[in-house]
Amino acid sequence: MKMKIEFWGQEFEVNVLLGCLGSFLIAVISSMFGFGGGPFMVPLLTVGLGLPMYVVVGSSLLAIFFNTLMGSLRHYQFGNFDPLLFLIMFPAAILGGYIGPQIAKRVSPVAVKRIAAAGLVLLALNLLGVY
């Protein structure tokens, strides 16, 4: 199933079926575990659907927003929302969103990603009970 989309005068053909199936699975997992699906959505759309980065950034954020909104409502419905914990972390998240870009200008993104990957592996091994 192909869908034609237009972006700034360029036309792209998108395999919607693959895109929707992938997005659906990412949404189930991410809302189940409570994180945004961004880092998985971008590879799905760029590598899986062959779209260029500039088409993907905005549209994937829109799609993820729907997931976050629905996921949050459902968690609230099931009584998983703790208002006080939210009030503690929400300002921190906003503040981080302002500080992050300031630092980002001064560090190499490749170095950050390598450090992040190492940190993620360490955390993952801990969660898997390796150490």
Next chain:
Amino acid sequence: MLQHHGKIVSSSLLLVFLLVAFSLPAIASDFTINLDRTEFDNGGTFTVTGKAPAGSRVFLEIWSEKQVRASYFDSKKDPQTGKIPYILYLSKEVPAYYQIILPADEKDKLQAIKAEGKKWSLSKALKDLGADVAYRAPSKIKIDAYKAGFLASVIGSRGKLLPPLDPKETRKRSMQLIKARFRDPDKIFCPALEISPDGSFKASVTLPKDSAPGRYYVVAVTDKGERSAPVYLENHLRFPSVYLSNAGTGINIFGPFLLALAITTFGVLMGAGGGFILNPLLVSLWPLPHTVVAGTVMPTVLFSQASGIYNYTRIKFINWKLGLSLGAAMVLGGFIGPKLTELITLEQFKFIFGWILLVLAGLMVWQTTPGYLERHKKEQAILKEFRRRAEEAAKARLAKEGGR
């Protein structure tokens, strides 16, 4: 006549005697319990002393008045019928704090239970330790049972509410809920009671930091089921420690605040939201249920996502057809996912999260390979160019509207 009268006297005497004899263990007037202090500021250590009938083994049952929610999903195959029940047990009345203080000589048995690992069973542990008789406060909580089916999970409901459980079943399931909440045998049992042959007992008990505020009950129980009258203590939490009513734990607000700040800042740098790292750290560092963590972290990014979308729409950087089509699929996924969170245990939550993080680490490494970087450079240049044009167009439009 006189003989008859004597019969009445003797039978009523017998009745009185029987009454006294039967009511003695229930009243247990020689059964005393005392606390050396009753007011606590964010936890602390206290000494319980008392006297039980001579020659009995004594346990202490301690529980908080504050209650929290706990759930347990029974997906283990029934050895008799060979069927998997798929029943979700959920209660909002699980005590936020629960502990049974054992005689000190039960240390070795407790070690053996700990050695069983995560598969230990509370009902078996209670039997092994002889503490079955002490387990009473949580055994009468209201538990809802839901029959979860595949279809129910797909449409995202908890399933059919089953008829109320009978007392025996409630007791059995309450043990699974207590285990699901406190997980570790060390948190539920503590071998600290010194008992003398004359029945006097003494234990030093620590109420941990960040325990729920409010009233706590302490009751001494003998191996024959005699119970002392309850004694109370009161715990207070003061700022910066607050009580998270849904998570059922106290917490110093600077802990999660600083962690969230550090992780979200770093998240911006690595181009991935912070939730990936934040959630597993939150459940590892504090006794927060994974359901509460998932349900509370998710809405924190709503605002930043919405402002991001607003910025992108201003420069016409969103393809609505693509975004809404994928968004529709994601709304469905987001409807189902949160339902599944309560069906897994904290251990499973951590385990699956571990694998998700390994995949994410792989993606990160892939994004630092030379081939990816080269293509990314080109794409970033185009992205910049498009963004410049978009911003100019937006400015021009604004100027035109302003000139009108």
